[in-house]
Amino acid sequence: MSARVQGLRARPFVRSAVAVSALSALALTGCSANSGDAQEGDAAASDGDKVTVVTSTNVYSDLVEQVAGDHVDVTPIIDSAAQDPHSYEASPQDRLTIEKADVVILNGGGYDAFMEDMTTDSQKVINAVDVSELEGKEEAAEAHDEEGHEGHHHEPGGFNEHVWYDLDTMQTLTERIAEQLGEIDQDRSKEFTDNATALNDRLSGMKTELESLKASGGYVATEPMPGYLLQDAGLHDDTPAEFMTAIDSESDVAPAVMKETTDLVTSGHIDLLAFNQQTSTGQTEKLREDAEKSGVSVVEFSETLPDGKNYQEWMQDNIDRVSQAVK
Template identity: 45%
Template sequence: MHVFPARSTAFLTGVALALICGCGGSSDAVPRNSPAGPVPVVASTNVYGDVVEQIGGDRVRVVSIISDPAQDPHSFEAGTRNQLELSRAKVVVENGGGYDDFVRSMLRTAKNSSADVVNAVEVSGKTPPANGELNEHVWYDFPTMGKLADRIADALARTAPADADVFRQNARTFKEKLTLLQAEEEQIKAAHAGTAVAVTEPVPLYLIEASGLRNSTPAAFSEAIEEGDDVSPRTMQQTLDLFTDKRVEALVYNAQTAGPQTEKVEQAAEDNGIPVVPVTETLPPGEDYISWMSDNLDALRTALDE
């Protein structure tokens, strides 16, 4: 059966934003060196858009190119409206690593080439393993997200220097919340270190590995699914055997890119009483980054405790 996320506990409250007065003595004056209005920011997905909003507050205006949880980011095709928003942006946040190449393609043709571009994969410092490919889904890696928060705060501060202290304080608050998520990972690790799980795609692997779990999925299966290729009969059987032989304790399932092959694996898990934990690549409605990741961890822990 599916294990759906429980509501996460309350987190640290947001930091109160200090009122900034203009140099001319009027409370309505625009601070010197500050743009006349919120900083325009474009994010490739609403995951990064939400992080920008948590750091920038009402001092940013964020447009997230991909916000529909039914949209597969790998196959997304940007349009003229996206191009227009990018041409107006002062800061752009992309994932990088080949995940959202449409951003760089549009930036190359955008009239505005001066935007400060924040690339999450570059910020992470991660590189491909020997004879392997980089797992570009770095938003499931909390240390990376902490580095990214600082980098976003710096980019916003360069655009709106008068608000720099606000941005950096909000980044510190965001990172404090990340430590709570890392504590949840440590709790799972303490109880289930070495436990084998399966995935349909490498999307949640950073979270799984940080939680001390072992991914037993045949690499050929998850790679084929991620690339949109057909899984060979042999690889499919090897994957199905994980569930019929009860060699894994949970299936972490990317619900955003489901198809006949992944649905067959999901059915095998359910038929053999293996809990299925759905994850997505973009924020579900009504969630922010912190609550979303906490819910993912809650669901994973619940599945493993069964």
């Protein structure tokens, strides 16, 4: 794991009776650093419409809702645990929804490449990987560009683009969301900033709790997704590289590699098996069965936000399960 620096539905616009005053207030944003995007935002806000935000998954739409409440219309393209973001194919309706947005928020790093391909120059685009301070993101971006947006493949020990499992990055992202929305809706800029600060105070406390676990054992993962969270807990990744390469390329794990991985999981030398329930296969399900039979803790993780949870509640549940597993 690399070192790190701390740190589907379009909804109708709602008309406002204060269009003229909104135009006057928002005209000032034309001199922002990203003037083309700001002017586009001004055009949307000046009509009295809510700012429209489209995100790749419901993880990011939840953060927007916590920062801006009902002052924006936010739509996630992927909003169900039944959908696998790795293999998601955008529809023509998705493209239309994305193109009409004032702000687009995506994960980046090749995870949701379909979003990158559908954005326009007139939109504010927030890329979670780009705003992070994670080491290796530049090399990962170059590799993704060379692949021509054909997918994301992990080299053993390479960059992990599942950055929503990194609490530091999500704090930075939350600040950026408040900043960008505040440039469009200046009258509510302070409200957005205050909401982001309150959320980040909670995330900062959770990061402290996670690091206080001071775990020192290893784990095996059926996908690298929760790596940042597990690293912050003190755990190290013992997953065989050949196993992860096969899983990431969506191919069958070779029998010899499967045996090596199973032996590692059942040997008692790891603290937990990190299991991605949204991308399970027959082989990973068998690995889970073997872990449970051997008394190894299995901690489930997901790509998208579970129903009835906000981001911090979801991450707190993950932290609690990891804490229980390493006791």
